[in-house]
Amino acid sequence: MSISPSTADTIARTVQVLAFDIFGTVVDWHGSIVREMQALYPAVDGDAFALAWRAGYQPAMAQVMRGERGWTLVDDLHRSILDEILPRFGLAHLPEAERRHLNRVWHRLHAWPDSAEGLTRLKKRFTITTLSNGNIGLLTNMAKHAGLPWDCVLSAEVFKAYKPHPDTYLGVARVFDVPPEQVALVATHHDDLAAARACGLRTAYIERPLELGAARPKDGTPQPGNDLHAKDLNDLAQMLGC
């Protein structure tokens, strides 16, 4: 489902680089964490645990961006949040090795079923890169684990700023030496897309109704600000003639 077929044609013709949000857009963080918690700590409510962990993410990045905390990799933000929430879930006793292992679940997230195929199709026509707040090591390990065929791994770590800071979106254009309108951000979050649009990038929304779990279906109503609106990455590939 495209907002307008002619917009899809324009993007297919003019855009060089597709930059992908990762958590939620390409990989299923909620479902992956729930499944891993069920396997490791079946007494814990995995759904509530996944949501609590993720809920700490934006506030932790905001602290860094306000300068209250020095530049920090997302692996380390995830670990701080984990240490904070474990007692709430009866896991205060978890030893260091188990905390380290659990924290790396973000490196082992599963891709949505369409992601590897959709990216492989899109890669034939576009340069496909991550643009995630996740650190480079996390994104690289995840790609190997989930079979994601990135041309390039760009991260907040490269730009020393988290999305939605303009340095990240404009950083992609700068890295590839193209004007911002030749880069499209692909994401399932409207705030991310709006920030990219404000920098002059094109935008493609991906629905991902199950991002927060089956109990909390996400509203995927198309919003007119986005250039493209796709059900998943295969749908996006189809729309862009790949």
Added chain:
Amino acid sequence: MSISPSTADTIARTVQVLAFDIFGTVVDWHGSIVREMQALYPAVDGDAFALAWRAGYQPAMAQVMRGERGWTLVDDLHRSILDEILPRFGLAHLPEAERRHLNRVWHRLHAWPDSAEGLTRLKKRFTITTLSNGNIGLLTNMAKHAGLPWDCVLSAEVFKAYKPHPDTYLGVARVFDVPPEQVALVATHHDDLAAARACGLRTAYIERPLELGAARPKDGTPQPGNDLHAKDLNDLAQMLGC
């Protein structure tokens, strides 16, 4: 040809990340530039031109590292050197568009015949990343053009330092959150390998006798400081059990 089979076994067992030098090690910069000059400007001595362009590279990076010039992407260093040498080769008249196109030859360098296959084999067992002074855009475009299946594209651009600065070698270990001895640098230049070794990385030398052209065969005598000595990337893959 391995310095010692037991060293190869140790590396295969302990190393997680292979970081590759690019110009000369993975791609044939000299031959690619000679061929492109023959096609575009057949009156010019392509061999001398390629050597002159490359000869400006180390001094330009040294200027940046001494602080005489701000942080500069290699694309821009290549362009400064190009502008400087064109008059010597009777090409002072080259218009801007042709200079821009010619400068991008570094994005279009051809891989050595074994590179794509060797990397694909090594990728099954190791995380394979670039570690080049070339900028991210250059390395990504080159990989698409030459079919190089990197897991990750690391560059001086990420670390804001050129090799042989320790921040680059140690930066790879930091990005992947492993100790330096779990990273091996793969390169055809002994000075690069020596600097990596001084940071605690393992090292693998690749011969590449034709790096400077058939007229200037490189001395590939094994040096005892390197952990491994391979003829090419398939030989390295074989040695490491891939």
